[in-house]
């Protein structure tokens with residue numbers, strides 16, 4: 303297999319061609335892809351005609367299938383959920399805030415695989431923000447503030463019954479299957495600066511989307527710091543803007559990135575299938 307790897311030219315991300323993911327890969331091919339994923343943090347593989355079984359198999363090359371605590375799934379495939387918005391839908395864009403998938407879990411997912419099925423002619427890009435670069439390029443005063451800092455994560459803002467995707471949202475005609483629950487109020491502590499157990503790099507981990515407060519800090523001071531961090535973490539110089547194509551598979555590393563959905567496709571359907579990739583340890 304000779305891969306063509308084209309870096310995005312932005313903060314992170316690469317396009318990879320010269321591989322047919324409908325076929326089983328051998329151990330060395332899997333290792334090569336995994337290394338490219340770890341290096342570029344998000345890889346895009348165009349022109350892959352993947353059935354749901356293929357999507358699950360390819361995601362498995364990167365880790366065990368992970369849990370999706372607040373999503374429904376597509377018929378017959380309990381590990382695949384649909385990120386979808388119908389052409390006439392008026393609901394807010396799902397996940398239009400920089401976040402790390404399910405960072406409130408004890409062992410958050412290593413990665414996410416997202417496969418483009420119906421892609422609008424414009425809009426619907428996914429933004430990624432490189433958190434290794436954001437950590438390396440921190441002003442001294444902010445670096446001092448995150449030293450030894452523990453963040454308290456929770457899904458409440460999004461998935462509690464009174465959250466952004468809670469009961470009111472469910473009643474407003476969202477096509478995507480989201481399952482709000484009281485469980486979203488549970489909290490989990492993680493260091494704000496995370497060492498990646500596969501690459502050894504340090505990164506800022508997660509964002510105000512799931513960080514509810516910081517240990518030993520008042521709620522007011524926590525929220526102010528979370529917003530100061532968010533402004534730093536999401537600067538354009540750390541970003542890669544991903545443009546989707548039909549039949550494109552994108553796999554990103556949640557341990558090194560934030561990501562954010564965008565709108566701009568009202569009047570067009572958008573459908574992607576997603577598999578969450580579990581990690582083996584923090």
Ligand code: SIN
Nearest residue numbers: 385397427428563564
């Ligand atoms: C997500 O955060 O999983 C969705 C990203 C997107 O819809 O672009």
